[in-house]
Amino acid sequence: MCESNAYLKDGDNEVMLMESVDTIEPYENGLKLMDSFGKQMFIKAKIKNMTLLNHRIILEKLPLDNL
Template sequence: MCEANAYFIKDDKEELLMERVDRVVPQNGEIYLESIWGQRKTIAARIKELNLVDHRIILELAEEEKIN
């Protein structure tokens, strides 16, 4: 399995954003995520870390970002 869980940093803590992400597309200051179940989210964030061995995607949200 190649998918990973996506987390965002909030108040210096990691919070789960989406499980089993298999598609990550940076576009115009946002990150588009899609899971193996077809769940989709687009958030204003940047990739802080990809840890593929541990199947983790760490994102930093833009200031006052709302998650769709």
């Protein structure tokens, strides 16, 4: 399967946010993620890096003053 896992970068750590992400699109001031089961998540973050062959999507929190 070709879904990727989404991680949120928090300092030097990367925290797993959602497994098996199928869809990502901009939503209001952040992103909407949906996994392959249809579960949705909204997060005030932007894409920092995606490597699809590694199944990794790294997100980064948006600074609060951008909201």
